[in-house]
Amino acid sequence: MNAASAQRPDFSPFVDGQGNISRPTDFLTSPEWVHIGGWAVVNEDGDDNGFHNVYTTHDVVAHFRQNGVFPDGAVLIKEVRGSTNGQLTTGSVHWAAEPAVWFVSIKDTVGRFPNNPLWGDGWGWALFAAADPSKQIAKDYKSDCLGCHVPVKNRDWMYTYGYSAVLGSKAGAYEVAMSSGEVDGRGSDPEAASMGGSTDATEIDLAASKAAFSSRCASCHSDKVGGKGLGPSLAGLIGRRAGSLEGYRYSDAMKSADVVWTPESLDAYLLDIKGFIPNNKMVPLFPAGVQDAKQRKLIIQYIQSLPSE
Numbered sequence: 001m002n003a004a005s006a007q008r009p010d011f012s013p014f015v016d017g018q019g020n021i022s023r024p025t026d027f028l029t030s031p032e033w034v035h036i037g038g039w040a041v042v043n044e045d046g047d048d049n050g051f052h053n054v055y056t057t058h059d060v061v062a063h064f065r066q067n068g069v070f071p072d073g074a075v076l077i078k079e080v081r082g083s084t085n086g087q088l089t090t091g092s093v094h095w096a097a098e099p100a101v102w103f104v105s106i107k108d109t110v111g112r113f114p115n116n117p118l119w120g121d122g123w124g125w126a127l128f129a130a131a132d133p134s135k136q137i138a139k140d141y142k143s144d145c146l147g148c149h150v151p152v153k154n155r156d157w158m159y160t161y162g163y164s165a166v167l168g169s170k171a172g173a174y175e176v177a178m179s180s181g182e183v184d185g186r187g188s189d190p191e192a193a194s195m196g197g198s199t200d201a202t203e204i205d206l207a208a209s210k211a212a213f214s215s216r217c218a219s220c221h222s223d224k225v226g227g228k229g230l231g232p233s234l235a236g237l238i239g240r241r242a243g244s245l246e247g248y249r250y251s252d253a254m255k256s257a258d259v260v261w262t263p264e265s266l267d268a269y270l271l272d273i274k275g276f277i278p279n280n281k282m283v284p285l286f287p288a289g290v291q292d293a294k295q296r297k298l299i300i301q302y303i304q305s306l307p308s309e
Contacts, residue, residue: 011073011112012075014104015106018116019112019119020136021104021118022134023104023128023133023134024077027077028055032058034058036054036056036061036163037054037163038051038052038053038054039054039162041287041288050081050284050285050287051083051096052078052080052081053079054077054078054079054162054163055076055077055078056074056075056077057075060074060075064171065167065168065170067170070156070158071109072109073106073107073108076104076158079099080284080285081096081097081099081284082098083095083097083284097284098130100284101127101128101130101230102127102128103126103127103145104124104125104126104127105123105126105158106123106124108122108123118136118140118141120141120142121141121146121157123141123157125138125141125144125145127144127145127219127230129230138219143218144214145219147216148215160172161173162174206301208298209298209299209301209302212302213298213302213303216290216295216299217299223302223306225307225308230285231248231281231282232245233245233248234306235306235307235308236308237303238261238262238266239308242254242255242259243255251281252279253277253279254277257277257280263304267296270296270300272289273286273288273289274287
């Protein structure tokens with residue numbers, strides 16, 4: 001038995017000897033688990049397009065409340081669900097619908113899996129989709145997961161202030177995060193800000209384009225011809241009719257859309273995921289789209305550079 005295998009029983013029942021992460025399945029029903037907080041994703045038009053609920057175990061909560069850090073082996077699960085709404089006696093009401101994806105993060109304080117691309121920065125990172133909840137689909141945590149956590153890098157990469165009602169005062173507060181520079185309260189893009197440089201298209205290089213694609217798109221879309229992911233491969237996207245790539249199961253909305261992907265149509269889509277092609281699969285997963293014009297330009301430039309065959 002190798003060292004990694006020997007560590008597993010004392011580390012996490014959801015991690016094997018090679019660092020492969022499995023998804024806990026009883027977090028909604030077992031008394032061991034507790035809901036620590038949730039996020040409602042609201043578009044600029046005020047429409048509610050998703051609920052992100054986060055769960056961990058009671059022992060992790062107790063440890064954090066006492067020490068202000070997550071213990072080795074702590075498991076955090078974020079379940080992302082779509083939303084539905086109706087006009088009830090209390091007013092316009094929105095509530096969670098079916099799950100779309102689950103993110104599973106497992107704290108690793110000693111760096112057990114240095115050669116596994118899903119482990120680093122103190123955590124193991126995993127992604128599971130509703131189409132096959134038993135299959136872990138993330139490939140590399142730096143490109144598939146880390147981008148969304150950049151604003152809270154100084155908080156062990158986790159948005160603890162969103163869970164302060166359960167984790168206690170050591171979780172901090174949003175106002176503190178803003179004053180320390182960890183969060184931009186105006187909603188600007190931390191990844192875009194970190195790139196620096198001019199927005200002139202002539203000064204945008206392929207490395208920056210790939211970084212933008214990795215932080216926003218790569219968790220669901222491959223950049224390889226024939227590549228598999230939660231969404232269709234984006235290789236050869238430019239010039240392709242929406243919903244037409246063979247081998248991928250598109251939504252009815254995407255299949256019936258009268259759209260050919262050009263830099264212009266892709267820019268419009270990324271700006272308004274919900275409105276450009278209503279009811280497509282990306283709405284509950286990525287409802288805000290990409291509001292930063294430079295980021296959209298970078299992403300589109302990278303997609304244009306991809307081979308079609």
